[in-house]
Amino acid sequence: MISADKTSAAASLSSLSEAQKGASPFDLRDYLNQRQELVESALDASIEVVYPEKIYEAMRYSLLAGGKRLRPILCLATCELAGGTLEMAVPTACALEMIHTMSLIHDDLPAMDNDDYRRGKLTNHKVFGEDIAILAGDGLLAYAFEYLAIHTRNVAPDRLLKVVARLGNAVAATGLVGGQVVDLDSEGASDISLATLNFIHTHKTGALLEASVVSGAELASADSDTLEKLTQYARNIGLAFQIVDDVLDITATCEELGKTAGKDLQAQKATYPSLWGIEESKRQAQQLVQGAKAALATFGDRALPLIAIADYITERKS
Structure with a gap:
């Protein structure tokens, strides 16, 4: 199922490492552009269209639809911070x-x-139908674990196993699925507490972001102190990310978001702005980002990409 292009991917990795040597001051835009290019190339090579073509086309349609690629970039950044390699x-x-x-x-x-x-395109079920969209999601979830198990190189087996378990925990009822259930149950309710809202988003959004951050360091055999500090960073930026999302749902246009704006209000969802107001929500997000950056203080220049990404979370417009 893997396309050719391994030579191209290896060349991208090599040129990326060379381009970063001696780079100062840190340029987040350049960093994100290079990493996005690397991730896009790897994703494009990861799934080939074979029979039955419809399901592979549906999987590729959404997987290659663009986006910030924040989660894979965080994984790459923390692996390097912990002494690992992009490969x-x-x-x-x-x-x-x-x-x-x-x-x-x-x-x-x-x-x-x-x-x-x-992401500015028709959603998967609008193009392929609800049945194929469900199966495309199922296919991507199963293939994700197969892909990392087969293609990971130069990582200790026990570390890779921990990463597999971490990703499973992040997506199961202990993570994303559990958060989604409480989110659905909370629609239309007028008495949603801050504790419930935090539960929804630390699970629905935060769990996979945390797995993205910590798994990169885990691959590089990071020690427990490093993993603990990165976990704190990840939890803070995960919640800040969601707070900013809630604000943008109110303040941004459909064109800026690449999706329908005002959906939370239509669905009568509890959001951080509905509890705190927009300005206090922004302040809380900024406070979380400051805490995230403080958790990285001991890493010095190795943490520059993560620090810049934390700032980017509160400054983004989509």
């Missing part, structure tokens, strides 16, 4: 994006959030 982290980075894409396909279904657009 050892790319399969896990791809797996994380496959899992994230599955969650978006399923989240957009009429039985869930019922959205027609994602």
